[in-house]
Structures are given as C-alpha cells and as structure tokens.
Amino acid sequence: MLKKTIALALAVSGAAYAQEFKPAVVFDLGGKFDKSFNEGVWNGVKRFSEETGIEVLEYEVSSEAERKQAIERMVKRRGATAVLGIGFGQADALAEIAAANPDVQFGIIDVNWLDGANIKQYGFQEHEGSYLVGVAAAKASKTGKAGFVGGMDIPLIRRFACGYAQGFKDAGGSEVYVNMTGDTAAAWNNPTRGGELAQSQFDRGADVVFAAAGGTGVGVLQAAKDKGKLAIGVDSNQNHLHPGTMLTSMLKRVDVAAYNFFKEAQSGRVEGAVHTLGLKDEGVGWAVDEHNEDMVASFRADIDKARDDIIAGRIEVNDYFVLEGCPSY
Amino acid sequence: MSAAEFWLLFVLLLDATLRVSTPLMLAAMAGLFSERSGVVDISLEGKMLGAAFAAGATAYATGSPWLGLAVAIAVSCFMGGLHAFATVTHRGDQMISGLAANMLAAGLTVTLGIAWFQQGGDTPPLPAEARFSPLNFPELAFLADIPLLGPYLAPVYTELLSGHNLLVYVALAAVPLTAWVLMRTRFGMRLRAVGEAPSAADTAGISVAAMRYQAQLIAGLLCGVAGCYLAIAHSANFVPHMTAGKGFIALAAMIFGKWRPKQAMYACLLFGFFEALAARLQGVEIAYIGQLPSNLITALPYILTVILLAGFIGKATAPAAIGTPYVKGR
Numbered sequence: 252m253l254k255k256t257i258a259l260a261l262a263v264s265g266a267a268y269a270q271e272f273k274p275a276v277v278f279d280l281g282g283k284f285d286k287s288f289n290e291g292v293w294n295g296v297k298r299f300s301e302e303t304g305i306e307v308l309e310y311e312v313s314s315e316a317e318r319k320q321a322i323e324r325m326v327k328r329r330g331a332t333a334v335l336g337i338g339f340g341q342a343d344a345l346a347e348i349a350a351a352n353p354d355v356q357f358g359i360i361d362v363n364w365l366d367g368a369n370i371k372q373y374g375f376q377e378h379e380g381s382y383l384v385g386v387a388a389a390k391a392s393k394t395g396k397a398g399f400v401g402g403m404d405i406p407l408i409r410r411f412a413c414g415y416a417q418g419f420k421d422a423g424g425s426e427v428y429v430n431m432t433g434d435t436a437a438a439w440n441n442p443t444r445g446g447e448l449a450q451s452q453f454d455r456g457a458d459v460v461f462a463a464a465g466g467t468g469v470g471v472l473q474a475a476k477d478k479g480k481l482a483i484g485v486d487s488n489q490n491h492l493h494p495g496t497m498l499t500s501m502l503k504r505v506d507v508a509a510y511n512f513f514k515e516a517q518s519g520r521v522e523g524a525v526h527t528l529g530l531k532d533e534g535v536g537w538a539v540d541e542h543n544e545d546m547v548a549s550f551r552a553d554i555d556k557a558r559d560d561i562i563a564g565r566i567e568v569n570d571y572f573v574l575e576g577c578p579s580y
Numbered sequence: 581m582s583a584a585e586f587w588l589l590f591v592l593l594l595d596a597t598l599r600v601s602t603p604l605m606l607a608a609m610a611g612l613f614s615e616r617s618g619v620v621d622i623s624l625e626g627k628m629l630g631a632a633f634a635a636g637a638t639a640y641a642t643g644s645p646w647l648g649l650a651v652a653i654a655v656s657c658f659m660g661g662l663h664a665f666a667t668v669t670h671r672g673d674q675m676i677s678g679l680a681a682n683m684l685a686a687g688l689t690v691t692l693g694i695a696w697f698q699q700g701g702d703t704p705p706l707p708a709e710a711r712f713s714p715l716n717f718p719e720l721a722f723l724a725d726i727p728l729l730g731p732y733l734a735p736v737y738t739e740l741l742s743g744h745n746l747l748v749y750v751a752l753a754a755v756p757l758t759a760w761v762l763m764r765t766r767f768g769m770r771l772r773a774v775g776e777a778p779s780a781a782d783t784a785g786i787s788v789a790a791m792r793y794q795a796q797l798i799a800g801l802l803c804g805v806a807g808c809y810l811a812i813a814h815s816a817n818f819v820p821h822m823t824a825g826k827g828f829i830a831l832a833a834m835i836f837g838k839w840r841p842k843q844a845m846y847a848c849l850l851f852g853f854f855e856a857l858a859a860r861l862q863g864v865e866i867a868y869i870g871q872l873p874s875n876l877i878t879a880l881p882y883i884l885t886v887i888l889l890a891g892f893i894g895k896a897t898a899p900a901a902i903g904t905p906y907v908k909g910r
Contacts, residue, residue, distance in 0.1 A: 283700060434874075447599070
C-alpha cells in the first residue's frame with residue numbers, strides 16, 4: 252500500500268513537472284545582437300515571449316567548446332523542457348544530449364541531417380533566396396561585376412555564393428568575385444577583414460557586394476557605405492543599417508522558425524521532423540521596405556518573376572549541397 | 581589587361597597594404613620602446629584592444645573622434661603603467677603580467693560593452709563625423725598633369741598618397757620618429773642602456789625604474805593610437821576581440837626586424853602586403869597552378885612572412901637585459 256502511495260505521489264509530481272513548460276535558446280557564435288543570423292532568432296524568441304508572457308532562458312556561447320556544456324546545463328541544471336539550438340555547429344552536441352534526454356523537446360536551425368524522435372530541424376533553401384538578390388545585384392550594377400564576402404569557408408556559405416552568382420549571371424552580370432573570411436569560427440567576427448575583402452572587390456570593379464558572414468558582414472556593409480557602393484545584407488533585414496547604400500537583404504526567416512518551434516513545443520506536440528523552408532514557404536526571400544523601395548522600384552517586377560519561376564520549377568537554382576561545387580563562379 | 585589597368589590594381593594593392601599595416605606598425609614601435617628598455621611586452625594585444633573599446637565607446641558617447649583618441653591613449657597608458665608597476669616596481673614576471681593584461685582586456689571590454697550598449701559587446705556604429713575621415717592633399721594633384729608619367733602618377737596620388745585617415749600618416753611618421761628618439765637622442769640612448777646593462781646605467785646615475793616606466797607609457801601611447809585606428813578610423817565601431825592577434829603579429833614583426841624600427845616597419849608592411857594580396861588571390865586562376873584552395877590563401881600571409889623573414893634576416897639578438905627585473909646592488 253505504502254509503495255503504491257509513493258509511486259502515485261511520484262507519478263503526480265512527475266506529471267506536474269512535465270507540464271511546466273520551460274523554453275530555452277542557445278545562440279551561436281557572434282551573439283544575439285549580430286544584426287544578422289542570431290538576431291533573427293532573437294526576434295522570433297522575443298515575439299514568442301511577448302505574446303505568451305513566457306520567459307525564454309538564453310545563453311550565448313562565446314567559444315566552440317562551450318556548446319555542449321551550454322545545452323546540457325539548460326536541460327539538467329535549469330530544467331528546460333524545450334531547447335532550441337542555433338547553427339550547424341551545435342548539431343553534434345545537441346544530438347548527443349537529445350538522445351540522453353528523450354523527454355525534452357529539441358529544435359535546431361540550419362541542420363537537417365540528424366536522427367532523433369525528439370529533434371525538430373529547420374533547414375532553409377538559401378540558394379533560392381540568394382538567386383533573387385543576385386538578380387537584384389545584376390539589375391543595380393553598372394559595371395556588371397559583383398562581390399560576395401562569406402564568413403567561414405563551409406558548404407553552407409558556398410551555397411549562398413553559388414545561388415547569388417547564378418542569379419547575377421542569369422540577369423546579365425558578367426563576373427562575381429567570391430571571398431571567404433577564414434577557416435575558423437573567428438571568421439564570423441572579423442569586420443575589419445570583411446571590410447578589406449569588400450574593398451579588394453571594389454578595387455577590381457565590383458559595385459555591389461553581398462555579405463553572408465555573420466558579424467563580419469557589419470564591416471562589409473560599412474565598407475560599401477564608405478565607398479559609395481551597394482551592399483546586400485543577409486538573414487535579418489539589414490536595410491536600415493545604412494539607408495541609401497543598402498540595396499536589399501536576403502531574408503532567411505529564422506525568426507519564424509524559432510517562433511514556430513516554441514509555439515509547437517508549448518502546445519506539447521513532440522515530433523521529430525525536418526522542415527525545409529524555401530521560397531514557396533516564404534522561408535527565404537528578399538527585403539523591400541521604406542529604406543530601399545525607391546532603389547529597387549525599376550526592377551522589382553523582374554525579381555518577382557524570378558521568384559515565381561523558381562517556385563514553378565521553370566528556373567532551377569544550383570544547390571551547392573547537391574552539386575558539391577558551383578558552375579557559376 | 582592593359583599596363584595602365586595593371587598599374588592601377590598594383591597601386592590599389594599597396595593602398596590596402598598601408599591600411600592593413602597601420603596598426604601593426606604602431607604596435608611594433610610600441611613593442612620596441614618597451615623591449616629596448618628591457619621589459620618584455622606581450623600585452624600589445626591587450627593594450628590595443630582596451631584602447632579600441634575606449635575609442636569606440638567614447639566616440640559614440642561624445643561624437644568626437646579626438647576625445648575617442650584621447651581616452652584610448654589614456655586607457656592604453658594606464659594598462660602600460662600597470663604593467664610597469666607589476667614588473668618594475670614589484671619585479672613580477674613580465675610574461676605573466678603581459679598575459680594578465682591581455683586577458684583583462686579581452687574579458688573586460690566585452691563585459692562593459694554588453695553592460696553599456698546591450699549589443700553583444702559591440703559599440704554602436706558611428707556616424708562619419710565621429711570617425712577619422714580620409715584626408716586629401718589637393719596640392720599634390722599636379723602629379724596627374726606631368727607629361728607622359730601623369731596617367732601613371734594619378735592613381736598614386738588619388739589612392740596611395742591621399743585618401744587615408746590621419747592615423748595612417750601618424751603610423752608612418754611614428755617609425756622615423758621612433759628611430760630618431762631611440763638612436764639619436766640622449767633619452768633613447770639611456771633607454772637602450774637600461775635594456776642592455778641596467779647596473780652600468782644605474783652606476784652612471786640613470787634611474788632604471790624611471791626609464792622603464794617612461795618606456796611603458798610611450799608604448800601605451802602608441803598602442804592607444806593603434807587601437808583607436810581599429811575601432812573608429814578603419815572600422816566604425818568596436819567589436820569584441822577585434823584585434824584578432826595583431827598585437828602578436830606586431831611583436832613577431834619587431835623580433836624579425838631585430839628590434840630595429842626600420843626593419844620592423846618592413847616586416848609589418850610585408851605582412852600587410854601579403855594579407856592584401858591574399859584577399860585578391862581567392863578564386864583567381866594562376867597560370868600553371870590553377871585555382872588555389874581558399875584555406876591555403878588565408879594562411880599565405882603567415883607562411884610567406886615566416887619564410888621570407890626567416891630566410892633572409894639572419895640572427896636576431898635581443899636586448900641583453902630583457903625579461904629580468906633590475907635589482908639594485910646585485
């Protein structure tokens with residue numbers, strides 16, 4: 252009888268514990284105010300907190316070694332029941348901890364290759380959105396030459412570069428200079444080098460530059476402003492940073508992914524799945540707002556047409572992940 | 581590609597070299613003063629980082645680049661003073677003190693940045709008037725009008741000679757100034773004497789401690805200018821860890837330059853040149869070799885600098901008393 256009572260008590264307390272929803276997010280290197288990738292996530296998290304009144308635990312990793320520890324702490328020490336990891340760099344650590352904690356829901360952005368019944372994965376068709384801004388760059392360029400500054404040299408960033416170069420050349424551009432900032436995670440946070448790389452492209456005749464480089468991109472956009480050239484932002488809408496020289500931004504709706512993950516986790520639906528968000532889901536796109544609508548007015552229709560063609564399958568955008576190379580640059 | 585186009589690209593390459601080398605030259609000169617007085621200075625990195633943060637924060641708060649520069653120098657000199665206090669007054673280990681300064685700067689700048697500006701350690705972007713803007717020298721425009729050579733000299737004028745911010749010229753002036761002070765003035769000779777034979781200098785009535793303190797303050801001044809350049813001249817805000825090892829590269833350049841100002845400057849310019857070249861080599865087809873992998877390109881400045889300098893400079897001799905605290909009467 253006593254045993255049964257204890258078991259019952261445990262079951263009740265266990266149920267009460269499980270009901271308490273405690274969301275957490277672990278940001279990637281660069282920090283939540285990188286004005287780009289992490290900040291997009293942060294906007295989604297903020298929207299969730301404001302709508303539901305639920306506080307989301309946060310952690311910003313400052314080195315690669317910290318990632319696993321950060322996720323583990325969220326689960327074990329702080330009792331998080333839904334943890335969202337940001338960035339491919341957290342994939343291995345998150346998969347390991349997810350396997351050890353089957354009752355906790357996990358989500359991860361920029362990853363689509365993990366197994367696990369409790370991991371929700373969000374991937375984006377970056378090449379599709381990059382194609383669109385490539386078209387915009389070609390329409391705005393006077394020299395027919397454009398630049399691309401990437402962060403760390405990894406296939407994901409090459410995927411941006413490849414779609415961009417294809418769009419640029421399909422729309423009449425002749426040459427794309429592709430530069431990567433470095434081979435380590437420090438490449439996401441080196442704006443002086445980013446600015447120098449952009450400058451080297453301007454020197455060779457480029458008059459539009461696309462930065463897909465996290466915090467490094469800040470230096471690229473600044474260099475474009477200083478030299479009176481055009482720049483394209485990434486992930487978040489960065490048009491407001493330098494009105495007048497920001498042509499547009501390639502949007503990756505990580506904010507929507509983050510918001511959806513917490514919403515679904517809150518309603519208790521645990522299901523491991525891979526969500527791939529492309530143009531047709533409005534998971535990627537290009538930004539038009541009050542800061543750039545005059546600049547893009549003359550070719551807005553061309554880009555909308557390219558978008559429709561991609562969705563309808565009339566244009567096939569090269570995917571670096573599939574081709575493992577790029578024919579366009 | 582025509583000869584004129586090629587020439588323009590080459591001039592632009594030199595232009596980029598100058599921008600990249602500026603903080604290196606300033607920090608290398610700072611290292612020279614410190615090490616020639618007998619104090620190892622691995623804290624160039626930390627001093628620059630602290631100064632960069634001070635410059636970014638002050639210029640944002642006040643809107644004045646000059647106040648930014650002043651506070652940057654003050655912070656950097658304060659750190660230099662701490663280094664002297666630990667290693668000269670208290671005869672602490674110079675490596676440990678330098679390391680501590682680097683760690684202090686790396687941590688404190690980010691912490692204060694987050695507390696003050698809530699942007700993940702960044703300082704907010706500055707408007708053009710709060711930065712050091714490019715200077716132009718119209719009196720040199722006649723270069724373009726010289727017959728025959730004019731078309732070639734025009735880019736030299738527009739890109740290389742003018743169009744840089746003030747601090748680039750300060751860095752270029754700092755090298756001959758350092759050489760003159762160290763080699764030609766009484767102060768410089770005393771400083772070197774303290775670094776080579778402190779007890780002899782002491783016997784001659786020179787205060788070893790005072791000389792070493794002064795050397796640290798001068799090093800602080802130069803690192804302050806370097807950090808200020810990074811945050812509010814070359815870039816438009818401070819970003820955590822933005823020195824990215826430049827202090828150590830400057831230290832290496834100084835050693836490669838055998839603790840001499842001119843040679844140290846060449847080493848800095850060489851590194852800057854390869855860094856600028858590497859940016860332009862990514863994704864370019866090179867005759868007979870093809871396209872180099874970008875990883876190799878990124879490592880190229882470091883590899884080439886080491887090979888060239890190690891192969892051509894011969895033996896470098898450090899100041900004799902470097903690294904040892906001076907104890908009177910021993």
